[in-house]
Amino acid sequence: MSLMDVARGAYVRSPTFVRRSIAPLVSLVPTRLKFGRTYRTWRERIAESARDPAYAHTAHLAALRVLIQKAHAASPFYRDLIDSALGAGFELATIMPADLAHLPVLRKADLVAAGEAALTVPSAQLDRGDTSGSNGERPFSFYLDKDRSAREMAFVYHNWSRTGFSESQAKIVLRGFGLDPRGQYITEWEPALRELRLSVFPMTRQDVSHYLDLIDQRQVRYLYGYPSAIELMSRHMCALGRVPKLPLKGILPISEPLYAHQRRAIEAALGPVPIANFYGLSEKALFACELDGAPEVYEFEPLYGLAELVDEDGHPITEVGVEGRLIGTGFLSTGMPFIRYDTEDRARLIRLPTAENGQRMQVEKLIPRRKPDFLISSEGNRVVTIDFTPENPRFFRGIEEYQFFQDEPGHCVIRYIPSPDGTIEDARRVASDLENRTRGKISFTVEPVKKLAGGRAGKRAYIDQRLDISRY
Structure with missing residues (x-):
């Protein structure tokens, strides 16, 4: 573990007054040193895997085997789980991606119940993280390697480099x-x-x-x-x-x-x-880049983790065009392994990962957890809201900012901040148009507000959905 690898992440996460006091000094450090040797090595590996599917497949397989062996050797929770699923005599150094299907899919509750038995090193050697709770979900706390920042940023910057950044x-x-x-x-x-x-x-x-x-x-x-x-x-x-x-x-x-x-x-x-859009998780289990020229089509990075799509019963999805639950096995941070972790996100299969394509699964229509992109009709059906609003910017004349709020099927409140010259009639016009678009299956009312609901750190949701989506 390099000191620079840990130092950059610590600087980013440090309190404001600390950063301000040392920022002038840090700014004098050359860029190549600021990011560190680990970062540069990973940039080279990621670029090589993008060029050479055979290299990507080999590196992906090696990372999977290292992760499984480490989890088995150092985590009582994972040792019992792996032995129960694969047998105590299974040769972990030969495990293949298909073998993972024998292991159970793990949810947040399973890892919470396991506690520190799920860790491969003492918690004092790790950073604590959490996902923000929303839609009635409790926050989920977990642990990450202290030096993961350099590896994480290598994938992020590789993705951003497509724009010249x-x-x-x-x-x-x-x-x-x-x-x-x-x-x-x-x-x-x-x-x-x-x-x-x-x-x-x-x-x-x-x-x-x-x-x-x-x-x-x-x-x-x-x-x-x-x-x-x-x-x-x-x-x-x-x-x-x-x-x-x-x-x-x-x-x-x-x-x-x-x-x-x-x-x-x-x-x-x-x-x-x-x-340069990408998909990632706070838990560092998966990373996927949106393909150039193909909005909403994502390709998973094989050196970052192993992605699967499964149905409601946990069986692998192999048919193109079928939607399923997105399951992740992460290679980036291993102090708390995430093996067959239910991301609670959903996607539709475009291409299965194979040795020939470098273990790069492709999906579309990725629906992230806690970010529902649908409303519920009076009949209890999902109404997808992608392309829900028209392309003409004048449609929202008189409205500065808006957010859909729903806490009962068949009804939605448009909470909005009026423009300086906006009137209530502008909002009602939008509501009437959207009601027509849903053919009366959802009624819309409007509510002017001074501020829209946002999550932790100021993120605004397109839809503030309060219904239990799993019921529909």
Whole structure:
């Protein structure tokens, strides 16, 4: 474990006052040293696996075998599970991806019940993480390797490099950073990481005008952040009739699904800027890149983990076009192994992983957990909301920002922030149009608000869904 590998992750996660005190010194460290040798090695490995399917298959298989052997040797929980499923005499050094189907799919509750018996090293040697609870789900705490940051960033930056982005370039950051708890300032230049951080709350039209001044001043050409925040900023830019003086070179979305209506809003403001979208998990179990020219089609990285699709009974899905549950076995962080972990996400199979394609499974229509992209009709059916709203930006005239709220089947509330010149009739017009689109299966009412519901760190959900989706 390299000191630099741990130090960069520790710096990013350190309190604001600590970062500010040492940022000027860190900014003087050359970029290649700031990221460390492990990062550079992994970038080379990822690039090689992209070029050579045979290399990817071999490395994928080796990583799986190392993980299973480590879990069996050091975790009482996994030792019992593996022996029970495969037999105590099974030669783990020869395990194949198909053998994993004999192991049970693990849910959060299983790992919570296992406690520290699921770890391969003492918890004091790991970082604690958690997923945020929503839709009635309790937060889930877990552990990650302290030095995983360099490996994680290698995959992220490899994906971003498709837009021309590199480690030495600056980026605009639209995330829920607590820039100032008292709200006295809403922007921050982070010199060590070369980030122009902009508050996503409240992000008024006046705020965005100020943000554009700073973007022009710094000449930053890459935009990174939550899709919901990028969409909102894009809509403000359209209203202002203003964009950065230097055209943006790339959009780098994180943490949320990127919906079709958000892509349209971004393109309406900024033009056809390349978007390097990816799928990942807080638990570091899987990583997939959206394919260039194929929105909503994702290909999983074989060096990061092993992806499976299974049906409701846990049986592998092998037929193209069939939807299933996404199951992950992660190679990136092994202090707390995630083996056949139920991500609670769903996707539709496009291509199975094989030795010939480098173990790169492809899926589409990926529906992330806690980010439902559907509403429930009066008949109890799912109404998919991808492409739910029309392409014409004037459809939302008079509405600054909106969010769908549902807590009963067949009815949805459109909570919205009015534009300065907006009226209640603008919102009612939208509600009437959407009711027609659902052929009366969902009734819509409107509710003007000053602020929309957001999760931890300021992420806004497209739909604030309060129903138990598993029942429909």
